[in-house]
Amino acid sequence: xxxxxxxxxxxxxxxxxxxxxxxxxxxxxxxxxxxxxxxxxxxxxxxxxxxxxxxxxxxxxxxxxxxxxxxxxxxxxxxxxxxxxxxxxxxxxxxxxxxxxxxxxxxxxxxxx
Amino acid sequence: xxxxxxxxxxxxxxxxxxxxxxxxxxxxxxxxxxxxxxxxxxxxxxxxxxxxxxxxxxxxxxxxxxxxxxxxxxxxxxxxxxxxxxxxxxxxxxxxxxxxxxxxxxxxxxxxxxxxxxxxxxxxxxxxxxxxxxxxxxxxxxxxxxxxxxxxxxxxxxxxxxxxxxxxxxxxxxxxxxxxxxxxxxxxxxxxxxxxxxxxxxxxxxxxxxxxxxxxxxxxxxxxxxxxxxxxxxxxxxxxxxxxxxxxxxxxxxxxxxxxxxxxxxxxxxxxxxxxxxxxxxxxxxxxxxxxxxxxxxxxxxxxxxxxxxxxxxxxxxxxxxxxxxxxxxxxxxxxxxxxxxxxxxxxxxxxxxxxxxxxxxxxxxxxxxxxxxx
Numbered sequence: 001x002x003x004x005x006x007x008x009x010x011x012x013x014x015x016x017x018x019x020x021x022x023x024x025x026x027x028x029x030x031x032x033x034x035x036x037x038x039x040x041x042x043x044x045x046x047x048x049x050x051x052x053x054x055x056x057x058x059x060x061x062x063x064x065x066x067x068x069x070x071x072x073x074x075x076x077x078x079x080x081x082x083x084x085x086x087x088x089x090x091x092x093x094x095x096x097x098x099x100x101x102x103x104x105x106x107x108x109x110x111x112x113x
Numbered sequence: 114x115x116x117x118x119x120x121x122x123x124x125x126x127x128x129x130x131x132x133x134x135x136x137x138x139x140x141x142x143x144x145x146x147x148x149x150x151x152x153x154x155x156x157x158x159x160x161x162x163x164x165x166x167x168x169x170x171x172x173x174x175x176x177x178x179x180x181x182x183x184x185x186x187x188x189x190x191x192x193x194x195x196x197x198x199x200x201x202x203x204x205x206x207x208x209x210x211x212x213x214x215x216x217x218x219x220x221x222x223x224x225x226x227x228x229x230x231x232x233x234x235x236x237x238x239x240x241x242x243x244x245x246x247x248x249x250x251x252x253x254x255x256x257x258x259x260x261x262x263x264x265x266x267x268x269x270x271x272x273x274x275x276x277x278x279x280x281x282x283x284x285x286x287x288x289x290x291x292x293x294x295x296x297x298x299x300x301x302x303x304x305x306x307x308x309x310x311x312x313x314x315x316x317x318x319x320x321x322x323x324x325x326x327x328x329x330x331x332x333x334x335x336x337x338x339x340x341x342x343x344x345x346x347x348x349x350x351x352x353x354x355x356x357x358x359x360x361x362x363x364x365x366x367x368x369x370x371x372x373x374x375x376x377x378x379x380x381x382x383x384x385x386x387x388x389x390x391x392x393x394x395x396x397x398x399x400x401x402x403x404x405x406x407x408x409x410x411x412x413x414x415x416x417x418x419x420x421x422x423x424x425x426x427x428x429x430x431x432x433x434x435x436x437x438x439x440x441x442x443x444x445x446x447x448x449x450x451x452x453x454x455x456x457x458x459x460x461x462x463x464x465x466x467x468x469x470x471x472x473x474x475x476x477x478x479x480x481x482x483x484x485x486x487x488x
Contacts, residue, residue, distance in 0.1 A: 002338055002369035009255045017249055027246050031255075038372035038398050085397035086431045095430040099401075105255045105372075113246040 003040060006105065007047035011055060013107045018056045023112030026057040030109045036069040036085055036102035060110075069102030259373055262341035266376025269348055270359065274466035276459040277359040279377035281399060283392075284365030286385040287409045289317045291442040292360055296324045298452045299358060303459055306353035308361045310339040317362065327351060338369035341376055356463045358455060371398040378458060379404040386410050386417055390424035397431040405436045407451060412441040 010029065018026050029048075033039050041064055048062050069082040073089040074096040080089050082102065088095055254260065270277050282288050296305045307328040309318040318330035329351050331343050344361060353359050361377060363370040371380075382403035384392055387410055393400040400406065406428050408421065425437050438454070440447035 002372055005259075005336075005338070005340065005369075006255050006372075009258055012258060013251060013253050013255070017251055021247075021249055023249075030248075038368075085401055086394045086427070088430075096433050098433075107251045107253050107255060109248050109250045109252075111246050111248050 002038065003043040003047045004051070006039065006044060007051045010048065010107055011051050011057060014052075014057050014060075014110055015055065017110055018112055021112055023056070025113045026060045026110050027113050028061040028063060028111040029057060029107065030063045030065065030111075032065045032067055032104045032106040032108050034067045034069065034102035034104040036082065036099060037105045039105060041066070057110075065108065067102055067104055069099065071097035071099045073097055256372065256374075259341045262345050263374040263376040266341055266345055266348060269345075270376060270378075271462070271466060271469070273353070274356040274463040275353055275359050276357075276455070276462040277361060277375075277377040278455070279361045279363060279370075279375050279380045280383060281363045281367070281370045281380055281403065282365060282383035282385075283367045283388065286365070286383045286388065287442055288362055288365070288383050289320055291383060291407065291409060291440070292362060293320055293324050294442045294445075294448065295360070295452065295455070296321065296326045298448065299455065300325060303456070304354040304357040306351055306357055306359050308339075308344060308347045308351065308359070310343075310362060310364045312336070312364065327353075333364055337364060337366050338373050339363050339375060340373050344375045356459075356466075358459050367392065367396040367399045371396075371402045378462065381405045381407060383407045383409050384424070386414055386419040386421070388419075390420050391427055393424065393428040393431055400428050400435065401432045403432070403435060405438065405454065408437060408439045410441055410443075411439045411446055412444040 010031070014026055014029055017023075033041060033044075045062055045064075052058055052060060069084070070079055071082040071089075072078075073080050073092065073094060075094045076089060076091050078091065079100065080091055080097070082097060082099065085099070086095075089097060266277075280288050280292070292307065296307075299305050305326045307318070307321045307326055309315075309321065309328055309330045310333060311317055311330065312333050312335070314332070315330040318328040321328035329347050331339060331347055333339065333343070339361065361375055363375075367382075380399075380403040382399055382405070384406060386408060389395070393406075406425075408424065411421075414421070421439065428435050428437065436454075438447055438450050440451055442448070
């Protein structure tokens with residue numbers, strides 16, 4: 001359950017930002033989570049609720065922007081969609097793929113009150 | 114273009130708001146603002162019953178560019194007559210599929226007064242100019258803190274010419290035996306230090322210490338992986354020798370340790386032939402994060418059904434550049450290759466450090482010469 005560590009990391013970023021903005025409450029947290037990243041969204045939501053309890057972000061809404069995976073296919077010389085790591089190029093079937101998008105794990109913004 | 118409200122794409126982006134944000138006036142006069150891209154119509158109705166027995170419904174629907182998933186929950190909390198002049202609150206959670214395939218899941222909560230739905234901030238401000246909250250842009254990696262510690266560790270190691278390997282695998286792949294055998298082969302020429310990660314016990318560190326190498330056990334308790342700050346603290350206590358080799362034996366887990374950079378030069382994944390050959394496909398994150406896969410216990414190949422070629426093919430599917438070595442820590446097969454890999458990297462690390470030190474000395478000499486000119 002590394003999602004717990006990730007949730008703690010999120011809370012830390014959120015708390016720091018809230019403090020810098022003299023915010024009493026955090027209403028929402030917006031994340032960008034790539035489809036190819038190390039995150040299981042439901043587990044992260046569960047952990048987020050657990051770690052934010054009693055914090056400035058208690059009860060905050062969690063918005064998750066799931067960015068699709070993309071890779072550069074060497075044989076095709078083209079950028080292609082990639083659903084999962086280990087999948088083949090949808091055009092040529094090759095595995096010579098360099099992941100370019102979808103590994104993001106970011107706190108994009110928070111909404112404070 | 115939206116056929117209900119006439120809105121289009123490319124509207125001004127409010128701080129934190131999505132493009133395509135727009136406002137609807139519902140049949141009952143309530144104002145509802147939300148965001149999405151693309152052409153669409155609005156038409157999905159929902160109905161709710163108020164405490165006083167009155168009912169009302171309003172419509173919105175979304176065609177083509179996005180859709181709500183089936184589990185579209187609406188919660189309405191009304192303790193009053195909904196005559197359009199009394200504050201009310203309702204929440205609903207839903208999923209938008211954007212034109213680029215990305216998915217946004219969010220909940221709306223509307224806390225309204227006199228017909229205006231006050232949304233939860235800029236992105237969902239349901240009354241223009243009346244947003245009571247503000248969005249703060251952050252754009253920070255969730256693992257930023259871990260990565261800061263990892264950077265510190267990497268510098269600490271580079272300054273001292275220490276080559277660090279983060280050994281990862283599932284429990285029982287033979288990591289600790291591989292380590293003790295490696296130490297036996299290395300210790301005459303290179304000092305070796307070990308950081309051992311396990312949830313509990315000092316058994317592994319004890320086994321390492323029996324070889325004469327210095328080892329420090331980190332018990333993660335309930336934790337499933339080592340993180341960079343744990344390693345930073347371990348390095349402070351261990352103070353590994355300059356120009357040495359540091360092995361970090363991570364917690365036996367093929368999932369979580371993949372995400373955490375410890376400041377190592379390479380992650381090395383150990384997979385034993387008593388496991389399934391499809392593990393690289395089952396746990397792609399780890400095989401993608403590793404530079405080298407050690408296929409361990411190859412002496413048992415005659416007794417197990419493990420397809421080596423397939424396993425390597427699977428590993429290269431998720432990581433085309435992964436190196437592979439077949440070893441048996443107990444019988445010695447392939448160990449020379451692995452030990453040479455460590456020696457080579459250790460020499461390279463030392464060399465990089467020597468070059469760095471030489472460059473610094475050169476710079477100091479230059480500055481001293483400049484200083485001497487002034488006197």
